[in-house]
Amino acid sequence: MNLITGELEKKTIEPEEIKNHIGEIIKIHGSIYKIRKMSDFSFVLLRTKRDVLQCIFTPETAEFKEEELREESCVIVTAKVIEEKRSKTGYDLQMMGLQVLSLPKEGSPIVINNKLVDTSMENLLNYRPVTLRNEKQRAIFKLQEGICIGFRKFLAKENFTEIHTPKIVQAGAEGGANIFSLDYFGKEAYLAQSPQFYKQMMVGVFERVFEIAPVFRAEKHDTSRHLNEYTSVDFEMGYVESFRDIMQMETKMLQSAFAYLKEEYQKEMELLKVKLPQADAIPEIKFRDAKEKIAAEYGRTIKDYDDFEPEEEKLLCEYMQKETGSEFVFVTHYPSKKRPFYAMESREDASETESFDLLFRGLEVTTGGQRIHSYEEQVKKMEKRGMNTALFESYLLMHKYGMPPHGGLGLGLERFTSRLLLQDNVRFSTLFPRDINRVTP
């Protein structure tokens, strides 16, 4: 009987090992990214897991014909590693042998192996399975992985427990028009707009929890910053003294993630020319003060006292950066009527909540705040809003049987990435975006 022991036979070496084989002959696998013909030799770029390696083809040293090389074919290359001080890697790969593992049926209709993929956003997204093979395109999502790992490492260190909460939900969802509904074995169910209720419940269990998972919003907005499905980084923590504890935790998380990116994702940051923002001291400003400040500073009249216009978020960031140097700003004390029923109201002024948004380079990337933990207070607020508390019975179980003072936040991973990369559309940082017009690929 054959036994599987976990020993993977390796016929090729990893790109990062090549430098240890100067003067030797190695085998390496990858996809031929680009062939650049020069007068008497060719550069052959090989796309590997994370790198694009430069190989050199000369008819004299190769045991195969140049015609056998084809872009986007998958190959195993036998090459001699020749020291080359002028090369970024410190070596050149002189091609000797070629084993073709697979061939494309045809060439891509969109050129993917130049520095930039020169096409419309529509095309870029329609041809995602191919356009993502571009070096810079894929670097966006490698970097996004780094952000996630950075967050996770930090949260684990701070004793947050990672949870998996359901995305199909029923009664008790936050409601509103922005919710997708589905037929669940004859009953109506919904797609979760956030893990809000579940992460609160789990604070009663583990005190500190987090989840990185998809959320769904049936918003009909067709803008550069809205997605109908996105990855939400959610955390929730108990035993807070105020919503500022959550802002402190987020600030610490950002600092930690940026340090991690610096350490492990330099490659992608260079390629994408990322300038990491400072997160050592993030200013906070009350929502109402922010509204007035923007109006005064930029000669605008306030149309809506309860919400920001997108332009105001941009101007506020511009202003705060000028004043404090920070590309982040916490806006606090959002009006109660614009915040959900579980938001804790300020003791001094019930028209305001113990809540915040984090704006980053002109865009809101996080919403957070302290939640109501008292059963009586929660029920009262729901009744005041005309909500049917019976529908929230299982949600209210936690309040009824005891909850610590707590709060948390949700950060949109794609938005955050797109601001980090200074992109003008969140779709560029979304692997396979879902919007009002797009469900494919």
Added chain:
Amino acid sequence: MNLITGELEKKTIEPEEIKNHIGEIIKIHGSIYKIRKMSDFSFVLLRTKRDVLQCIFTPETAEFKEEELREESCVIVTAKVIEEKRSKTGYDLQMMGLQVLSLPKEGSPIVINNKLVDTSMENLLNYRPVTLRNEKQRAIFKLQEGICIGFRKFLAKENFTEIHTPKIVQAGAEGGANIFSLDYFGKEAYLAQSPQFYKQMMVGVFERVFEIAPVFRAEKHDTSRHLNEYTSVDFEMGYVESFRDIMQMETKMLQSAFAYLKEEYQKEMELLKVKLPQADAIPEIKFRDAKEKIAAEYGRTIKDYDDFEPEEEKLLCEYMQKETGSEFVFVTHYPSKKRPFYAMESREDASETESFDLLFRGLEVTTGGQRIHSYEEQVKKMEKRGMNTALFESYLLMHKYGMPPHGGLGLGLERFTSRLLLQDNVRFSTLFPRDINRVTP
């Protein structure tokens, strides 16, 4: 202007720090889990993030009255750390002061602070926000976190890139009756049954990718092993020589995750009396041979030559453990007609696929295999199945423009956890289960 610098003021210490404060007075926060009255003192158990700490209340040393102690209230305890060799922790916590942060409205209708929550599964699940506060109940999900982290650490080390793929999908889904549909702005869309297509596409980009995320199956089964939403651990890798490379990778992943649990989750494993299985050598057996072996060994007649009955999976595991000592078994070469259209058929016998399932203690926990990477081969197979290839245009882009030989697997996190814990229902390892009768809490 107030600046948030990421400094979290700590008024209490962490449980793991207590041992460094023998003889000192400390403050610690938590929820009062249980009060056990003895003749002239009381044990007061405090539930913290991961531990249940034993405090001692004596009227002589406490500055508060015993009546102020209430189960499931959230408190800050001031206590003297007294060395106590007979205690597991090496110390006792002598209660001095008490600050009550919150009180439950009433006591839980289900007793949650005994060793076991003595109630029906129905009740256990209906009262999840409360029953999960039980020490053993929550340990299940702490351990599940450990499994996830173990997998992730391993996959990162093996250079897999973590991705986030969409859960709302349209044309090109695997189809069948077991799919939830929803109205997506007037178009029909579906909930992804797996990240299959997307992870394959991403193999063309990063060579190795993984995702841990929810998947949705509209199966009408009401069994102890089916869920309609579960957490799938998916990986997919390029440049494989055969589907055995994937079995090797999974075996290595299991070994690595178990080693990680041993290191970091001893606490929960002791509490739950977990016996980690051996994964150093997992036997493989062909599907057809397995069917025949079970029939012969247990005197059964084969009713269905194309599929296992649940009883057969159990018997096969029993038999293989007897023969080899392994609690795992890879079953290979499943019939083509029972595998999806992207499964690679065996060169020797097209009625079989280059695929496998991993059975663990009587239950299938993983499905995997090699996929078709050639465009022509994939189109031919789809046409043979009468599928409309036009609906799969974006899926087929990757094949058309070049893909390496590749394969991967999906592992059900909740099933895996429940087999590890030898539970007789997968719902016990699901935080908030979704089944044909349950969408709450």
